Amino acid sequence: KAGQNDTMPVVDSEDIAQSVVRHLQQSLGVELDEAGPAEYWEALSLVVREIDLQRIRATRKKEREGKARRIYYLSLEFLVGRLLGNNLHNLGIFKETEKAMAKLGTPLVDILENESDPSLGNGGLGRLAACFMDSMTTLDMPAMGYGINYRFGLFRQSFAGGKQVETPDGWREDSFPWGIERAKRKQHVKLYGLVREHAGKAVWEDTQEVLGMPWDVPVTGYGTGTVNTLRLWESRAAHGFDLNSFDAGRYQDSRSQEISAENISQVLYPNDNHPAGKELRLIQQYFFVACSLADLIERYKRENSESLKNIADKVAIQLNDTHPAIAVAEFMRVLMDEENVVFSRALEVTREVFAYTNHTLLPEALEEWPQQLITKVLPRHMQIIHMINYHFLHSEVEAVWPGDDHMKRRLSIIEEPDRPGDDQMVRMAFLSVVGSHKVNGVAALHSRLVQEKLFPEFHHMWPEKIINVTNGVTPRRWLDYCNPELAALIDETIEGDWRKDLYKLGAMKAYADDPAFQKRFAAIKHDNKKHLAAVIKELCDVDVSPDAIFDVQIKRLHEYKRQQMNLLHIMALYRRLLDNPDLDVPPRVFIFGAKAAPGYKVAKTIIHAINRVAERVNNDRRIKDKLKVVFLPNYRVSLAEKIIPAADVSEQISTAGFEASGTGNMKFALNGALTVGTLDGANVEIAEEVGDDNIFIFGLTVEQVSELRHRGYNPRDIYNRSEELRSVIDWLDSGDLCPEEPEAFRPLVEALLDQGDYFLTMADYQAYSDAHERIAETWKKPELWWKMAITNSASMGKFSSDRSIQDYGKAIWNMS
Ligand code: 26W
16 A cells, blocks of 8 residues: 555554553653643654664665665755654554554644654755655665754844744754764864975875764654764864864954854854855864765775775765865865875766756855965965866866966866955856766756856866766655645556656546536645635734635745735735725635844844734734734744645745755645746746746846846836835835834845845836736636646656655766
């Protein structure tokens, strides 16, 4: 039977109940009558952990004996989400566990809520890494993830007077049995110091030392006995570490925290698409890279030979954006300084091993480090970067553009300063491209822009290097686990296990206009909406009706994602309703979830404004229940799991050319929401898969965006011409929504009107508003709406992260 898997040793609810009781009493020292949901959660997690650990050993043994290349996924972020429920699903024992816990008297759903949601990532990039771990394991690939075990993950968000307030998220303070310390595999990392020559050899000396302690989280796959490992490093003081003996001033970051050994893995930087440029961040990057490379090289030597010259046959390393890019220099350092490999051979091996995924085109998001900072923290690495750069410019660039100094300057890994005396910057993206054999974008459109706009010269030099691998999401977490009712309906309706082969969902298209099927599909959505309505009531104290359209925008807050456009439209809808309370429009609930980087002023202003508008709209009796607006606080993976199955409309409205892919877009469509979106990122491919009639596409294309910019764009013209836009922007600016701070929304108004409206919110507004009209018209025809919704879900086969990982395997990791 689908959902039950044959690799699982037969365990029934009776076995599970017994194991839970055993762990309660013997591992936790809790009597049965003392146990509440939290204790049950811990005991049950220990039961599952036991199974995981047994399988991890078997997996490792199999891998040691196998000849396959190992895949190492290096990422500063892994947004794994809660693990217990997902593991139960993957192991195929969810149903039996439900029965077991019912017998013990506590519903499993209540138990699962006791797990803290590990917030080890910012957004899309971190969540993608987690989906990829799931898929690599499900596909039985010998894979390992490497990252940092942050003590404080992404901040917790609450609102005060509608403004975002951040507090630390010490997610490990509650017990977290999934992570297991493996002291035997600890590593030592060097920092600072200087490079001397001894007998013609470079020696890095007078360094400070930090200890890296691995913390292993088991990663289960679906329908397989394979369990892989996510190895997260935690920093500790090593004997001899004494950074504090240096003069304090050198080691201060903006919050005047001293950098000490333990500090390194303390906190995740909360910036998404904007580097902080802090010394501590560079040290984080190097710390986890050095630990991970040392660890994987040790493993290689244990399992193969002492020499690293053939390591590329057995090791592939994927760089998740440029955050781990210093690995290129570290790998070269190990080969040259520790293994006596000559430079040219070392560079060849490095290139065979490494590949780099680019996740953003935003110019301000591209990481650059001051040469002086790298020289201070990693003096040997700076030398090696110079060597790589010299070889690259003077033999490789020279071969393509002989004598062209201008081209050498453009392509130099170390950027020439704009003004003499300024610090030279090291371009981490260039280092990643030069040090890799493949570079990939994350959606077809994005990859084309990487080739044509971001790295055109590299693309000319190496036409095979830059390729596309379209992102995907794991159907286990994002359908089976988060939407069990829909999963069951699908199982009943189609043949085969879509959990392993998402293309199987295609068979559901045959039922898209079957009235009986539509009815059941719609009933499940309605049920999910009731659950979400209860969550909204609890978190926002707002009553919403499950009969209204649930229109959702959940993602990081960024101007390019254009939550502000959604807001302007909501304000306009409200005013239309005030003008005409009998307007024949379907009732709508607009739902937001988003964290803003703490230092991102305009983003925080947008949150504040949405909350103020929400308060006004929700308390206005005149419009009755035709419009509600809610901003759910502290958006995170576990909230997404409750929101996505309940969405009718998915807002994917970024300025064309800015959203590399998006992955939320895929999750929504998979769960039967209709997309209102621009031709950006993976929306383009979603539209291809579902067909133009089943998606609400609007707005400027990438080409039109650049044309408009070229022509000269003045948002004031639109403001002057559009009565509706003028009235809502003037309202924002009037102080009416925030009387105690009348200037509160100025930064947003300025961004839209005075600073050129860089993300073209004004230019796309009318098209967006029209798209919403089409949505409202479609909602009035339920047979059409549900036909579209079912078609969306049925057409998502391509967007399984299993397909993405198979693409990586073929095109990048050279797997058979
Ligand atoms: C160093 C500052 C910084 C931090 C994070 C720069 C850039 C980032 C990430 C690359 C931002 C990110 O998460 N990008 C998202 O990656 C997803 C997975 O590929 C894509 O689906 C999103 O479109 C992209 O914004």
